[in-house]
Amino acid sequence: GQQVMQIPQYQHVQEGEDFTTYCNSSTTLSNIQWYKQRPGGHPVFLIQLVKSGEVKKQKRLTFQFGEAKKNSSLHITATQTTDVGTYFCAPRSGGSYIPTFGRGTSLIVHP
Amino acid sequence: GAGVSQSPSNKVTEKGKDVELRCDPISGHTALYWYRQSLGQGLEFLIYFQGNSAPDKSGLPSDRFSAERTGGSVSTLTIQRTQQEDSAVYLCASSQDSGNSYEQYFGPGTRLTVT
Numbered sequence: 079g080q081q082v083m084q085i086p087q088y089q090h091v092q093e094g095e096d097f098t099t100y101c102n103s104s105t106t107l108s109n110i111q112w113y114k115q116r117p118g119g120h121p122v123f124l125i126q127l128v129k130s131g132e133v134k135k136q137k138r139l140t141f142q143f144g145e146a147k148k149n150s151s152l153h154i155t156a157t158q159t160t161d162v163g164t165y166f167c168a169p170r171s172g173g174s175y176i177p178t179f180g181r182g183t184s185l186i187v188h189p
Numbered sequence: 190g191a192g193v194s195q196s197p198s199n200k201v202t203e204k205g206k207d208v209e210l211r212c213d214p215i216s217g218h219t220a221l222y223w224y225r226q227s228l229g230q231g232l233e234f235l236i237y238f239q240g241n242s243a244p245d246k247s248g249l250p251s252d253r254f255s256a257e258r259t260g261g262s263v264s265t266l267t268i269q270r271t272q273q274e275d276s277a278v279y280l281c282a283s284s285q286d287s288g289n290s291y292e293q294y295f296g297p298g299t300r301l302t303v304t
Contacts, residue, residue: 120295175286179232
C-alpha cells in the first residue's frame with residue numbers, strides 16, 4: 079500500500095524565520111492536499127495540487143508538487159505566531175478517493 | 190451555510206460499553222469519511238461513504254466498529270464493547286468528491302475517553 083512520510087515531525091522557529099515541511103510517497107500520486115490543524119482544532123483544507131511540477135502560492139505559503147508526483151512541500155516565508163499548528167499532507171494515488179494522511183509536522187513559532 | 194457537525198463533542202464511557210457517535214455532513218456533499226486521531230498523531234482512516242455505493246470499510250480496526258449512513262446524509266459510527274485503546278478524537282469529514290474536487294470539510298470531532 080501507499081507509504082507516506084512527512085518530515086520533520088516537529089519544527090521550532092523564531093518568528094520571522096522560514097519553515098518547510100516535506101511529504102514523500104513511495105508511489106506516484108494522482109493529487110495531494112494539504113491541511114492545517116490548529117491546537118485543539120480540526121483539520122482545515124489549504125490547497126490541492128494535481129499537476130506534475132505544480133507550484134501554488136497563498137500569501138506567505140508556497141506549495142510544490144514534485145515532477146515525478148511522488149513528493150510535495152509546503153514552505154512558509156517569515157513565519158508568524160498565527161502559523162502555529164500541525165500541517166498534514168494528504169495524498170491520493172490511483173483512482174482512490176481515500177487520502178493517506180501523513181503524520182503531520184507540528185510548527186511552533188517563538189515570538 | 191452550516192459546516193459539518195458532530196455530536197457529542199465529548200464522551201466518557203466505561204470499558205465494555207457501546208457508544209454511538211453522530212455526524213451531520215454539509216448538505217449536498219455525497220462523500221463522508223470517518224477518521225480517528227490519537228493524541229499527537231495523524232489521521233487514521235476508518236470508513237468512507239459515497240452516495241449509494243457500498244461503503245469502503247477497509248480502515249475499521251476491528252469488528253467492534255461499524256458505521257451507517259442513512260438517506261445519504263447523517264452518519265453514525267458505533268463502537269461496541271469499548272476498550273481503552275479506543276480513546277481518541279473521532280473526526281468526520283464530508284466532500285463533494287466530484288471531478289477533481291476532493292476538498293474535505295471536517296467537523297469539530299468527538300473526543301472519546303474510555304475509562
